[in-house]
Amino acid sequence: MSEPIWYRSLYWRIAFGFVAMLAALLLAQGFVLLWLTDRIVGPSSRTPQQLVGLVAGDLSTAFAENPNLALEEHVREKFGSIYQPVLVVMRDGRVASNRMSALSPDFIRAMRGRRRLGNPRDGERPFGDRPPGPPPPEGHPPPDGGGPGGPGGPRDGGPGGRWQAETASIMVNDAEIGTVYVPVRPPPPFVAIRELGPQLTWAGLALLTMGAASASLLIFRPAHRRLRTLEQAARALGEGRTDVRAIEGGGDEVSSLAHAFNRMAEDLSTRAAALSASDRARRQLLADVSHELMTPLAAIRGYTETLAMPELSLDASTQQRYLGIIGDETQKLEALIGDLLDLARLEGGGGTLKIEEVPVKELFRRISDRHGPALRDRRITLDVVVQPPGLTIDVDGQRLEQALQNLAANALRHTPEGGRVTLEAEAALEGTRIRVRDTGPGIPAEHLPHLFERFYKADASRSAATMSGSGLGLSIVQAIVERHGGTVTVSNAPEGGAVFEIKLPRPDPT
Numbered sequence: 001m002s003e004p005i006w007y008r009s010l011y012w013r014i015a016f017g018f019v020a021m022l023a024a025l026l027l028a029q030g031f032v033l034l035w036l037t038d039r040i041v042g043p044s045s046r047t048p049q050q051l052v053g054l055v056a057g058d059l060s061t062a063f064a065e066n067p068n069l070a071l072e073e074h075v076r077e078k079f080g081s082i083y084q085p086v087l088v089v090m091r092d093g094r095v096a097s098n099r100m101s102a103l104s105p106d107f108i109r110a111m112r113g114r115r116r117l118g119n120p121r122d123g124e125r126p127f128g129d130r131p132p133g134p135p136p137p138e139g140h141p142p143p144d145g146g147g148p149g150g151p152g153g154p155r156d157g158g159p160g161g162r163w164q165a166e167t168a169s170i171m172v173n174d175a176e177i178g179t180v181y182v183p184v185r186p187p188p189p190f191v192a193i194r195e196l197g198p199q200l201t202w203a204g205l206a207l208l209t210m211g212a213a214s215a216s217l218l219i220f221r222p223a224h225r226r227l228r229t230l231e232q233a234a235r236a237l238g239e240g241r242t243d244v245r246a247i248e249g250g251g252d253e254v255s256s257l258a259h260a261f262n263r264m265a266e267d268l269s270t271r272a273a274a275l276s277a278s279d280r281a282r283r284q285l286l287a288d289v290s291h292e293l294m295t296p297l298a299a300i301r302g303y304t305e306t307l308a309m310p311e312l313s314l315d316a317s318t319q320q321r322y323l324g325i326i327g328d329e330t331q332k333l334e335a336l337i338g339d340l341l342d343l344a345r346l347e348g349g350g351g352t353l354k355i356e357e358v359p360v361k362e363l364f365r366r367i368s369d370r371h372g373p374a375l376r377d378r379r380i381t382l383d384v385v386v387q388p389p390g391l392t393i394d395v396d397g398q399r400l401e402q403a404l405q406n407l408a409a410n411a412l413r414h415t416p417e418g419g420r421v422t423l424e425a426e427a428a429l430e431g432t433r434i435r436v437r438d439t440g441p442g443i444p445a446e447h448l449p450h451l452f453e454r455f456y457k458a459d460a461s462r463s464a465a466t467m468s469g470s471g472l473g474l475s476i477v478q479a480i481v482e483r484h485g486g487t488v489t490v491s492n493a494p495e496g497g498a499v500f501e502i503k504l505p506r507p508d509p510t
Contacts, residue, residue, distance in 0.1 A: 021211045028207050048084070048166040052182040055079060055086050056168035059180065063172045072096040087111055088170075090178035103183070111165065111181045226254045230261060242269035284454075292336055292455060296329035339472040343454070346479035353396040353483060355507075360391045360425040360434070363401055367408050367423065380415055383422040391425055393432050394507040395484055403480040403488075406473040407436040407500050414440035414498065431486070431505040442492040451490055452478045 046054065058078060062069050071094050079086055079098035087103055088096045089112055097103055164185060170178040229247050236244040242265060246258035303322045306312065314322070364384045368375075375382055393400075404423075411421045415438045422437040443451065454475045477500075481488045486504040493499050 018215070021215050024214075025207050025211050029204070048182040048184050051082070051084060051086065052166040052168040052180050055088070055182070056170050056180040059088065059170045059178070060172060063170065063177060067172075085183065087165075087181040087183075088178060089181065090170075091176070094178075107165075107183060111179075223254050226258065230254070230258055233261065233265075237265055237268070242272050289340065289455075293333065296333040296336070299329040300326050300333070336472070339476060343472055343476050343479060346476065346483060353399060355394055355396055357392050357394055358397040358400070360386050360393060360432075361389070363397070363404060364423045364425070366401060367404055370405060371408055371412055374412055375421075378412075378415075378417045380412065380417070381420045383420060385422065385424045385426075387426040391427055391432070393504060395504065399480045400484070403477040403502070404434070404436070406477050410473060411436050411438035411440070411498070411500075414438055416440065428503075431503060434502040434504070436500045437493060437497055439497045442496055443490065443498050445492075448490060448492075452488070 055075075059071075059074075062074060071088065071090065075086070075088055075096040075098050082098055083102075085097055085099040085102040087108060088094075090096075095108065095112065165181045165183050167182075168180045169176045170180060226247055226249075233244045233246040245262050245265060248255050248258045248262065303326050307314070307319060307322055361384070364386070368382055368384070371382070374380070408421065408423070415421055419439040420437075421439075422435070424433075424435040424437070426433050452474050454472055478488050481502055481504075484504055486502060488500065488502050490498060490500050
């Protein structure tokens with residue numbers, strides 16, 4: 001897989017994950033707000049008049065049962081869950097509230113001042129008693145500025161009257177021992193912030209932490225894990241290990257990068273193997289060339305030193321024989337060096353092939369003329385078969401003739417006296433096939449895969465009388481054929497003997 005799947009793309013995954021996380025955070029925040037709203041509104045779903053009556057009645061009962069009641073603890077315990085603040089001012093000066101921080105200091109001072117001034121209307125009636133006298137005219141406030149719940153109500157014009165509060169007296173045995181005040185107006189915004197700020201802050205931090213952790217685990221962790229694997233594979237590749245591969249699963253950009261990395265690693269592995277094989281071939285070539293050159297050089301040096309020794313008196317025939325050996329070894333050395341240079345040029349792409357239309361019969365005729373004396377001396381028959389008879393091929397005639405001459409010479413070396421060598425050529429759908437057959441002993445199967453290697457010789461398993469050759473002839477044949485875009489193979493014929501087959505492709509019409 002080279003291209004990431006769009007819906008598995010890391011960018012889309014991040015986008016979808018961000019939207020999902022944002023929706024989850026908003027939903028969680030909504031639940032938190034509903035929970036806080038329930039805490040605020042639920043227990044406090046009473047009007048100030050109802051709340052002030054509830055607190056005053058509860059404290060009246062509590063003080064009647066226990067005159068030494070711990071006021072602050074009782075108020076916080078009974079009404080601490082109510083968001084709306086309540087202020088209790090006792091005659092003995094004690095002050096208590098369920099939420100003291102939600103009350104303005106000015107409001108507390110005003111209510112305590114009203115208590116000290118001894119408002120004559122405070123304490124004249126217990127909670128729930130109506131003031132005597134007819135009700136005020138419709139649309140007019142009570143003349144004393146009182147309101148529901150007793151004097152000093154929401155529109156109390158007495159001291160501190162600008163602080164609107166519902167009031168109720170705490171009565172024990174028909175005696176007022178204190179007053180309960182509930183502000184009519186809601187607490188200022190800073191009070192709500194001060195009260196709810198810590199809870200909202202901690203809830204927000206918790207939601208943010210959970211959202212970030214979820215995003216890390218669900219969005220970034222899989223990609224991070226595969227990136228770490230890719231990093232480790234890259235480090236291993238840098239250390240020379242070409243067998244490492246990265247995980248390609250996922251369908252996103254990371255998997256695309258892993259796919260590209262694996263392809264690069266495979267290319268490097270192939271190139272490393274080829275380089276190693278080339279290095280081994282180079283070392284083997286140096287060893288083979290050294291060995292092949294050393295043999296004739298040693299013979300030349302030995303016979304030359306023998307002829308130069310003054311203490312030896314050699315007759316003329318012996319000297320001529322030694323000089324003949326030196327000449328033969330020199331020719332072998334020259335041929336070996338020529339073959340090496342020729343093979344190097346062919347395999348290195350040096351030289352340009354001169355492609356022309358060549359009649360196959362003309363090629364075979366030149367081969368027959370070249371090896372005519374050897375054929376006659378050893379009474380070997382050379383058969384030529386060309387189908388169709390006028391078959392022509394587009395090749396470099398000189399180079400292809402060199403390859404066929406090498407194959408024919410190889411066949412003659414391994415064909416016993418009175419044997420037969422056959423040169424065949426036929427047109428085929430894929431191109432032209434040329435075969436060189438002999439009636440020799442054939443080639444053992446274990447040698448067949450190595451015959452085209454440099455300096456490889458299988459002579460010991462074939463004709464014992466033909467231990468000559470540089471070992472480069474078949475390598476040169478393969479190089480020439482491959483330069484023409486063809487292939488050369490070798491096999492054993494069912495009736496005996498070896499068969500070398502050259503397949504040349506049809507020329508490109510363009």
